[in-house]
Amino acid sequence: MNQHFHRRNLPHLYFSDGIYFITSRLKNSIPLEKLEQLKNESLNIDDEKQKRLFKKYDALIDSGEYGEKYLNNVKCAEIVKSTLHYPDGKDYKLICYCIMPNHFHFVIGLLPKNKGxxxxxxxxxxxxxxxxxxxxxxxxxxxxxxxxxxxxxxxxELYFVIRYVLLNPMSAGLVDNWYDWEHTYCHSDYLVL
Structure with missing residues (x-):
């Protein structure tokens, strides 16, 4: 298993294989002062505190208080869906995703010879x-x-991550049942709900 460490504002430890949970958000979906606060809290923390910190981060983007919500546009959500599905079977196995109004979560299993x-x-x-x-x-x-x-x-951990991704629209108060959110996907091998 090859690995490398990468640091910009957040530390990233990348392995050449394994399963990843990834969240990407729209530009300006969290104000800079809130990001600085989270960044300061993230210094020298253990795994459990990192999970709690992520929940704070996700609550900020789920609140919908800040920035644009371009992914509410169905065409944009469909574009993100197709870009997530395209590498499926090439670089990774797509396990699940959820596209929210200003961010998306997805879980992938890296395949051999992926591009990283x-x-x-x-x-x-x-x-x-x-x-x-x-x-x-x-x-x-x-x-x-x-x-x-x-x-x-x-x-x-994979079980809880998949649940977290699929239940995100319910946690954000957008739907009563996760399967009513049209921008959610879970491979049948991993459906846990």
Whole structure:
């Protein structure tokens, strides 16, 4: 198992295989002062505190208080869906995803000879930003530069991550049942609800 450490604003530990939980959000979906607060809280924390910190982060984007909600546009949500499905079977096995109004979560299992998380995410963001900007008749940055990513360590964690992704529309108060959210997908091998 090859690995490398990458740091921008967030630390990233990438392995060449395994399962990843990734969250990507639209540009300006969290105000800078709130991000700084989260960044300061993230210094030197253990795994359990990191999970609680992610819940704070996700609650901020789920609140819908900040930034644009371009992914409410059905055409944009469909573009993101197709960019998530395209590498399925090539670079990764797509386990599940949920596309929310201003962010998306997805879980993937990396396949042998994949091009790596960083390049996979660059491709997904570049293509979806270009196509969504066309639909919205806008230009400029669409996605936040960095995504949140977490290497899933075992089957128990995978179970909870999948539940978290699928239940996100319910947690955000958008639907009463997760399966009513049309921008959710889960491979049948992993359906846990």
């Amino acid at each position: 998380i960083s390049k996979i995410m660059q491709s997904i963001k570049r293509i979806s930003a270009r196509d969504c900007n066309k639909v919205l008749n806008r230009s400029g940055a669409f996605w936040q530069d960095e995504s949140f990513d977490r290497w899933v360590r075992d089957d128990k």
